[in-house]
Amino acid sequence: MSFGGQTPTIIVLKEGTDTSQGKGQVISNINACLAVQATIKSTLGPYGGDLLMVDANGRQTITNDGATVMKLLDIVHPAARILVDIARSQDAEVGDGTTSVVVLAGEILKEVKEHVEQGVSSQIIIKGLRRACTMAVNKIKEIAISTENEASDSDSHRETLSKLAATAMTSKLIKRNTEFFTKMVVDAVLSLDQEDLDEKLIGIKKIPGGSLTDSLFVDGxxxxxxxxxxxxxxxxxxxxxxxxxxxxxxxxxxxxxxxxxxxxxxxxxxxxxxxxxxxxxxxxxxxxxxxxxxxxxxxxxxxxxxxxxxxxxxxxxxxxxxxxxxxxxxxxxxxxxxxxxxxxxxxxxxxxxxxxxxxxxxxxxxxxxxxxxARTCTLVLRGGAEQFIAEVERSLHDAIMIVKRAIRNHSIVGGGGACEMEISSYLHQFADKNVPHKQQAIIKSFAKALEVIPRQLCDNAGFDATDILNTLRVEHRHRGHTWAGVDFVHEGVADMMERFVWEPALVKINALQAATEASCLILSVDETIRNEESAAPQGPGRALPPGAAQRALRGRGRGMPMR
Structure with a gap:
């Protein structure tokens, strides 16, 4: 109802409620996620650093496990909390690749930020990302190498599991004792009931003192x-x-x-x-x-x-x-x-x-x-400091989960950024030839975002990332070397399959899907309404009494003006 040509003001939300919306809101959410990515990306790979985290009670945790870091970070930004969820889901579903999934999600958002700023609709970006993700997952399934035949041969099956466990440990504190712990992890998983594979039946006991190699495997x-x-x-x-x-x-x-x-x-x-x-x-x-x-x-x-x-x-x-x-x-x-x-x-x-x-x-x-x-076993871990033993336990958990998934899913891919570079190369070529309209730029952005994994591996190891990435692009796009990845031994490029840097295909598929879902979710949010606990004062020392907004709305129905 209009009074004297003026439209009355209608109060719908509680006083003190903060609302923000539009393109600026999407960019703000992306920036929050990039801040989280910047915190965690330095822990990726064999030469990634560890984070020392201290909580409100002064309890310290030294770790480079993505899921643990995300759990301990006290993130207050509502959009950035989505990254915590994907790290947890990756940890629950696969057990490894928790840092990768957060870094990937952050990089996808970083690459599409430019399109958002240029006014491209979020829905077009989301559609493009979903299409790129589906193609990427299909490509992984296509290039993955099956270990089905080896599963029947116990020796070669065990060797495959050992290689996968060793790759999972390369980025952890225990990489110097990889051989010692690889045998322990494979023995532990193979001792379980092969139908259930319940990792809770692997007991882990921590005893400070002694060295890492004093750790025991008890078949019982x-x-x-x-x-x-x-x-x-x-x-x-x-x-x-x-x-x-x-x-x-x-x-x-x-x-x-x-x-x-x-x-x-x-x-x-x-x-x-x-x-x-x-x-x-x-x-x-x-x-x-x-x-x-x-x-x-x-x-x-x-x-x-x-x-x-x-x-x-x-x-x-x-x-x-x-x-x-x-x-x-x-x-x-x-x-x-x-x-x-x-x-x-x-x-x-x-x-x-x-x-x-x-x-x-x-x-x-x-x-x-x-x-x-004997459908269970116990790992008795030794070490100099309690912090150290706790990180060893987290490292072994990742390796145990990888071996468990590998027993169920008989397909592997190369690590060291090889898989990501191959998909990136494939998506670039596909977008050039088969995607004529504006989704082409989105798919190319997704392809470029995948290069963050090998780039970050190089940065954390102190290598020349630009030089190695250029070499990798040439190997994948022009020479057809599917498994060319970052060589940490000689600072260059090497065949990851020959170097036995193997990962279950499930890790990559799950990480890509989770990172894409998180990115789409964050891009689809264009308004945030934050309800404060107490209403902010209205004018000098004046606060709106509880229920005033509702009374005002009711009043309008009786033809009363709202002031």
């Missing part, structure tokens, strides 16, 4: 000695082929009297109750002993009475075993967790070849080795 389960009561030292600490019982029962005297209220009139009646409590716990302990088990484990506490009872009968016991450790013992020994001490049958017991309690560094560990079921 190892966990730190649990809290123990008097009598524990009298128990035997080593068995050969013992029977193992796993319980979810509390073996403590106090457990019974908490469960009931009893009124007594004579002292003899009270004594009968006390005797009954002792009889209950003794019956439980006797039932466990009669199973013939030599190792008793429980998720719940095993008290001092039970500990001494087992010690007198040459039985080892451990209470308060962590649930994940107990799950791995069950998987390794074939035992079944029991929630009662009665009716434990022989088939409920597990067994292992050797059980022993051993001193490792400053800790005592219980080890179950030579297990018949």
């Amino acid at each position: 389960v190892a966990f730190k000695k649990t809290f123990s009561y008097a009598g524990f030292e009298q128990q035997p600490k080593a068995f050969s082929k013992p029977k193992i019982v796993c319980l979810n029962v509390e073996l403590e005297l106090k457990a019974e009297k908490d469960n009931a209220e009893v009124r007594v009139e004579q002292v003899s009646e009270y004594q009968a109750i006390v005797d009954a409590e002792w009889q209950i716990i003794y019956r439980k302990l006797e039932a466990v002993y009669q199973t013939g088990a030599k190792v008793v484990l429980s998720k719940l506490p095993i008290g001092d009475l039970a500990t001494q009872f087992f010690a007198d009968r040459d039985v080892f016991c451990a209470g308060r075993v962590a649930p994940d450790d107990m799950e791995r013992v069950v998987q390794a020994t074939g035992a079944t967790i029991q929630s009662t001490c009665s009716d434990i049958l022989p088939e409920h017991l597990g067994t292992c070849g050797v059980f022993e309690e051993r001193q490792i560094g400053g800790e005592r560990f219980n080890l179950f080795a030579e297990c018949p079921e």
Whole structure:
């Protein structure tokens, strides 16, 4: 309704709400993502640096793992947070390539920023990027080398997995000990059930002290000695082929009297109750002993009475075993967790070849080795500093995930920027010949963005990036060398397949798709509405009372002017 030729002002959003929109908003979002990319890109590749991150509590983390860095960066810009999501999804889906995916997404946005500034519609850019991504993924599938035949031959299959694990480790702290850890990682993944391949069943225990090469691979389960009561030292600490019982029962005297209220009139009646409590716990302990088990484990506490009872009968016991450790013992020994001490049958017991309690560094560990079921294993990591061991664990996680994916997906591509350069070359040639309209520039921008991977690898290694990239372009476009990539040994160009720098094709496909999706999402946002917690003052010391905007809107319906 118009009053006196003037259109009344309509307040829709809460006071203090910040709104910004249009081309400037898209460019602002792109700049925020480029700031994140600038932080993380120096960690890419074999010669990438590490970041020292300190949180609000002063806890330090030294890492070059993309997913960890993105998780620890306290990013407040809403658009830049999308990069955190793609790093996490890459880590969950593949386990490696987390830095690459953020660097790629940032570079795609950087290349299309020029088109945005020139006024090209975001929808045209998004369409072009999606088309380029589809073509790139199809090209990867086309050039990828299948290892299907090698999967049937155990030796060559193992060698392929070792090469993939070694490539995943080249950019990590443990690259100097690649050979040592590669064997450990491949052994660990192959020890799992090949149907499930649940990496949670690979236990990783960290013990400060010693050198990296003092790390152990246990083909079974190892966990730190649990809290123990008097009598524990009298128990035997080593068995050969013992029977193992796993319980979810509390073996403590106090457990019974908490469960009931009893009124007594004579002292003899009270004594009968006390005797009954002792009889209950003794019956439980006797039932466990009669199973013939030599190792008793429980998720719940095993008290001092039970500990001494087992010690007198040459039985080892451990209470308060962590649930994940107990799950791995069950998987390794074939035992079944029991929630009662009665009716434990022989088939409920597990067994292992050797059980022993051993001193490792400053800790005592219980080890179950030579297990018949052995669908689990444990890596005991050693090292000088806790920060260092934590980074080794993150590095091994990436390598384990790569090997796991390689067992499922039998196709590999060359690393060292070879795959990206080949796709870039293909897209450039395709755009020149087959894309006549304005999407041609978008596809070319996408192709140019892919070159960021080899360029950043060169920059981080201190090489002449321009020179090496020019050589790579010639190799890929004119000489047809599909697997030409950055040679870190002789500072030049080499065949990545011959150098055994291999990566699963899945890593590249997932990274490209995630980076493109993130870029399209950021480009499609052209308005941000930020609701502040408290309304900003209106004029000198005046704040709009709660609900004023709604009342104003209601008032307009009754023909009232809005001031």
